[in-house]
Amino acid sequence: MTDLTRMxxxxxxxxxxxxxxxxxxxxxxxxxxxxxxxxxxxxxxxxDTEGALAAARAVDERRAAxxxxxPLAGVPVAVKDVLTTKGVPTTVGSKILEGxxxxxxxxxxxxxxxxxxxxxxxxxxxxxxxxxxxxxxxxGPTHNPWDTDRIPGGSGxxxxxxxxxxxxxxxxxxxxxxxxxxxxxxxxxxxxKPTYGGTSRYGLVAFSSSLDxxxxxxxxxxxxxxxxxxxxxxxxxxxxSIPQPVPDVVAAAKLxxxxxxxxxxxxxxxxxxxxGAEPGVMAAFRESVDTLAKLGAExxxxxxxxxxxxxxxYYLIAPSECSSNxxxxxxxxxxxxxxxxxxxxxxxxxxxxxxAGFGAEVKRRIMVGTxxxxxxxxxxxxxxxxxxxxxxTRDFTTxxxxxxxxISPTTPFVAFPIGARTADPYQMYLADLFTxxxxxxxxxxxxxxxxxxxGLPVGLQVMAPTMADDRMYRVAAALESVVGTFTPPAL
Amino acid sequence: xxxxxxAYDEVVARYEPVIxxxxxxxxxxxxxxxxxxxxxxxGEPNTRVCPVCLGLPGSLxxxxxxxxEATIRIGLALNCSIAQWCRFARKNYFYPDMPKDFQISxxxxxxxxxxxxxxxxxxxxxxxxxxxxxxxxxxxxTLHVGGATxxxxxxxxxxxxxxxxxxxxxxxxxxxVPGTGALAPEVAKAYxxxxxxxxxxxxxxxxRMEEGSLRCDVNTSLNLPxxxxxxxxxxxxxxxxxxxxxxxxxxxxxxxxxxxxGGRITQETRHFHEDTGDTTPGxxxxxATDYRYFPEPDLVPLAPDTAxxxxxxxxLPELPRLHRRRLQEQWGLSDLDMQSVLNAGAVxxxxxxVAAGTTPAAARKWWLGELSRRANxxxxxxxxxxxxxxxxxxLQGLIDAGKLNDKLARTVLEGVVDGEGSPTEIMTxxxxxxxxxxxxxxxxxxxxxxxxxxIADKIRSGKVAAAGALVGAxxxxxxxxxxxxxxxxLILERLGVQG
Numbered sequence: 001m002t003d004l005t006r007m008x009x010x011x012x013x014x015x016x017x018x019x020x021x022x023x024x025x026x027x028x029x030x031x032x033x034x035x036x037x038x039x040x041x042x043x044x045x046x047x048d049t050e051g052a053l054a055a056a057r058a059v060d061e062r063r064a065a066x067x068x069x070x071p072l073a074g075v076p077v078a079v080k081d082v083l084t085t086k087g088v089p090t091t092v093g094s095k096i097l098e099g100x101x102x103x104x105x106x107x108x109x110x111x112x113x114x115x116x117x118x119x120x121x122x123x124x125x126x127x128x129x130x131x132x133x134x135x136x137x138x139x140g141p142t143h144n145p146w147d148t149d150r151i152p153g154g155s156g157x158x159x160x161x162x163x164x165x166x167x168x169x170x171x172x173x174x175x176x177x178x179x180x181x182x183x184x185x186x187x188x189x190x191x192x193k194p195t196y197g198g199t200s201r202y203g204l205v206a207f208s209s210s211l212d213x214x215x216x217x218x219x220x221x222x223x224x225x226x227x228x229x230x231x232x233x234x235x236x237x238x239x240x241s242i243p244q245p246v247p248d249v250v251a252a253a254k255l256x257x258x259x260x261x262x263x264x265x266x267x268x269x270x271x272x273x274x275x276g277a278e279p280g281v282m283a284a285f286r287e288s289v290d291t292l293a294k295l296g297a298e299x300x301x302x303x304x305x306x307x308x309x310x311x312x313x314y315y316l317i318a319p320s321e322c323s324s325n326x327x328x329x330x331x332x333x334x335x336x337x338x339x340x341x342x343x344x345x346x347x348x349x350x351x352x353x354x355x356a357g358f359g360a361e362v363k364r365r366i367m368v369g370t371x372x373x374x375x376x377x378x379x380x381x382x383x384x385x386x387x388x389x390x391x392x393t394r395d396f397t398t399x400x401x402x403x404x405x406x407i408s409p410t411t412p413f414v415a416f417p418i419g420a421r422t423a424d425p426y427q428m429y430l431a432d433l434f435t436x437x438x439x440x441x442x443x444x445x446x447x448x449x450x451x452x453x454x455g456l457p458v459g460l461q462v463m464a465p466t467m468a469d470d471r472m473y474r475v476a477a478a479l480e481s482v483v484g485t486f487t488p489p490a491l
Numbered sequence: 492x493x494x495x496x497x498a499y500d501e502v503v504a505r506y507e508p509v510i511x512x513x514x515x516x517x518x519x520x521x522x523x524x525x526x527x528x529x530x531x532x533x534g535e536p537n538t539r540v541c542p543v544c545l546g547l548p549g550s551l552x553x554x555x556x557x558x559x560e561a562t563i564r565i566g567l568a569l570n571c572s573i574a575q576w577c578r579f580a581r582k583n584y585f586y587p588d589m590p591k592d593f594q595i596s597x598x599x600x601x602x603x604x605x606x607x608x609x610x611x612x613x614x615x616x617x618x619x620x621x622x623x624x625x626x627x628x629x630x631x632x633t634l635h636v637g638g639a640t641x642x643x644x645x646x647x648x649x650x651x652x653x654x655x656x657x658x659x660x661x662x663x664x665x666x667x668v669p670g671t672g673a674l675a676p677e678v679a680k681a682y683x684x685x686x687x688x689x690x691x692x693x694x695x696x697x698x699r700m701e702e703g704s705l706r707c708d709v710n711t712s713l714n715l716p717x718x719x720x721x722x723x724x725x726x727x728x729x730x731x732x733x734x735x736x737x738x739x740x741x742x743x744x745x746x747x748x749x750x751x752x753g754g755r756i757t758q759e760t761r762h763f764h765e766d767t768g769d770t771t772p773g774x775x776x777x778x779a780t781d782y783r784y785f786p787e788p789d790l791v792p793l794a795p796d797t798a799x800x801x802x803x804x805x806x807l808p809e810l811p812r813l814h815r816r817r818l819q820e821q822w823g824l825s826d827l828d829m830q831s832v833l834n835a836g837a838v839x840x841x842x843x844x845v846a847a848g849t850t851p852a853a854a855r856k857w858w859l860g861e862l863s864r865r866a867n868x869x870x871x872x873x874x875x876x877x878x879x880x881x882x883x884x885x886l887q888g889l890i891d892a893g894k895l896n897d898k899l900a901r902t903v904l905e906g907v908v909d910g911e912g913s914p915t916e917i918m919t920x921x922x923x924x925x926x927x928x929x930x931x932x933x934x935x936x937x938x939x940x941x942x943x944x945x946i947a948d949k950i951r952s953g954k955v956a957a958a959g960a961l962v963g964a965x966x967x968x969x970x971x972x973x974x975x976x977x978x979x980x981l982i983l984e985r986l987g988v989q990g
Binding site for chain 2: 238
């Protein structure tokens with residue numbers, strides 16, 4: 001019998017729709033797989049067995065009743081623990097929310113339900129999405145299915161690892177500086193960051209409001225596009241949501257899959273091809289560029305001179321916003337409360353709660369952000385970073401006057417060993433060197449597997465203009481049509 | 492401290508006060524500033540809340556357009572410039588009644604700025620500069636229980652009610668107001684009164700100081716003539732118009748006594764006490780919290796359409812001060828008479844009564860006469876007396892139609908005030924209508940003639956004036972429900988005498 005866990009979401013949906021298999025069978029296969037391998041991967045923080053089976057049964061009943069099912073009905077999805085799920089624990093990878101069961105569903109979760117997908121559970125992540133390795137999860141690291149001694153990327157390492165370990169065919173991530181794309185790259189899976197405002201943030205526990213973008217993760221470009229189509233689109237509950245329909249990413253992925261890129265002009269970001277990236281990563285990238293050229297794409301080199309300031313600007317803007325967004329975790333209304341013994345003052349209880357509830361990286365960023373927003377320092381730090389952001393946006397718009405999309409390696413290095421970069425925050429921050437500019441600009445970016453380096457996956461990033469998400473899907477699908485998908489060794 | 496306070500007149504002869512006022516107004520929108528929860532006052536604690544106004548993780552604000560419109564209208568009524576582009580900002584500080592531990596407010600980009608409001612003090616116009624008008628969200632309310640005072644000291648538990656959290660709040664800040672001298676307290680009161688009337692005329696808030704929908708902080712400083720302005724204090728908990736005046740006066744006296752003793756004024760927040768009329772120090776502003784303001788990234792910038800703003804401006808109601816002047820002319824009142832109408836709080840009541848069809852004189856007679864008397868006796872505001880302008884107009888209509896006389900009307904009005912129903916209902920239910928049924932009256936007249944043959948003879952012999960005695964007898968018999976003139980004519984007719 002075919003292993004249901006090895007199939008694409010597209011194929012699974014087809015089998016469920018035709019009645020060749022049931023949503024319950026598909027769900028059970030994935031729950032069994034999780035039970036078999038997740039002790040070694042630790043992709044999940046919570047597996048919602050009952051909820052998943054109930055959702056699957058509902059899909060089967062709808063089909064039996066002759067209802068028309070959506071393109072992903074009956075397909076299991078793993079959801080990053082950054083999205084609120086009604087009645088289902090939501091921790092954001094932090095001790096401060098341990099045991100919290102939100103009273104409401106995120107918009108994306110509602111859309112997943114409406115589409116008939118089956119939520120398997122909540123995936124592991126760096127605490128509050130701050131990190132590039134999932135090592136900063138308060139609940140222990142996730143292991144890369146390609147080599148369980150290595151990191152699966154972060155912050156959405158759980159979602160990417162769940163895909164690579166065949167625990168789920170689809171997953172949801174959130175990308176603030178690369179948290180969808182970089183884990184995609186180092187696990188050999190596809191991760192797309194939609195245009196900022198193209199997917200709703202309502203119910204996404206905020207890290208950095210002006211950068212956070214939820215998006216799809218999958219093992220194929222078409223699956224990612226289908227998921228993107230389901231979760232995307234305007235949400236009146238999110239003021240920053242764009243009131244326009246989602247670009248037709250599914251059609252674009254199908255067009256790309258024909259392997260024809262004639263008339264497409266791609267720009268290699270000069271600043272991202274010098275030093276900084278591992279030779280093996282650069283080799284795989286160069287080879288992919290040749291492939292894209294063979295598919296008919298015109299390749300040019302473009303300069304984005306301000307990208308070199310992206311990392312420092314990001315590490316002022318994101319911490320500043322996080323210092324404010326994370327203030328509400330004070331022990332008063334939800335989550336952890338420490339030291340409330342009737343003798344301590346409110347400030348002491350708040351302080352003890354935050355001291356005990358937040359991990360070191362979260363505290364570091366809260367402190368940096370608090371400092372950067374302080375009176376007398378605001379202009380020099382937060383204000384200056386906003387100006388850099390404007391310059392980076394200008395680099396993008398100038399580049400997109402010359403080319404349809406930009407390409408670069410997704411991340412400078414392949415999956416590194418667990419523990420290798422935790423001692424020096426800057427070494428960790430470098431993992432997002434190539435992904436951060438897109439977040440500052442607000443455009444879409446996708447990471448697609450493009451090869452291996454020393455037996456580990458390498459990702460190629462395609463960046464497109466805002467609300468031109470379809471372009472990156474076309475290019476990614478074209479590359480995928482040649483290089484194929486990548487299967488890790490058996491766990 | 493047992494310092495004797497100097498005399499007010501003597502103080503303001505030596506020192507020049509500078510005042511400034513910060514007013515917070517809760518808007519009367521149907522829903523909260525950033526979510527769909529209702530805004531009605533009161534309600535069981537924590538029943539008018541949702542993930543957004545509770546600041547639950549993941550929730551996001553969406554700005555209320557009605558609140559933005561109301562703020563722009565306030566700005567326009569206060570002659571402000573309306574920003575073509577501005578942003579909300581986060582004001583960060585930890586406090587349990589602040590669900591997100593930051594308040595969404597506005598900082599260096601207020602929606603409205605640089606306007607003025609003219610107020611009348613002792614017949615003279617004083618122009619109060621308006622620094623800014625901005626929009627923000629209200630906080631929840633903390634209740635300290637278990638202690639004697641209801642304050643945090645001595646309390647065993649603190650409870651938070653988030654029903655109020657997220658209600659749209661408009662902050663109106665004046666520029667410093669120098670040069671009012673001894674009149675400073677009155678100017679402050681006149682400003683808040685006028686502002687309240689403007690807000691009421693705009694229909695943007697119920698402006699009830701006692702329910703906290705209009706809250707006022709008063710800044711006061713003193714300086715010697717020719718010298719720089721002094722250090723200011725900010726007095727909070729000023730919960731009535733009278734308190735505004737008292738708070739300024741009290742702060743002027745207190746600061747003068749400190750300065751006279753060679754002391755320095757500390758920049759601080761002070762708390763006004765309604766019972767004693769004093770202020771006591773609150774938290775010091777010298778170690779002010781750094782609010783770390785930054786533009787709210789969860790909301791898009793506000794860019795009010797110029798044409799829309801122009802429409803709102805064109806549709807503004809007449810300013811209360813100009814409106815009052817126009818009414819005074821229409822009603823033909825002297826300044827003194829108008830002042831007594833104002834003092835009685837009867838302007839809008841009379842206006843509404845007139846609008847319902849009563850003459851200004853009659854409307855004024857009822858509101859300033861019988862109803863004001865009742866209001867004084869029972870210690871309620873005239874507006875809350877229990878009679879509405881429509882009812883007063885109805886009452887006067889019954890008089891004009893000859894169904895009630897003046898005396899009966901007073902009885903009916905008492906019934907209205909006591910909640911017995913409308914004037915017509917009370918008249919009918921209590922049988923107070925003037926008897927105009929000639930059959931019934933004729934019977935009563937004939938009875939009176941039969942009972943008073945001597946008087947009847949006098950009248951028959953031409954002493955028509957004697958008819959008054961028979962009128963009185965019939966009135967007595969009909970409990971005053973006859974119209975005196977009709978009655979007199981009928982008596983003469985029955986006796987065959989020409990009137």
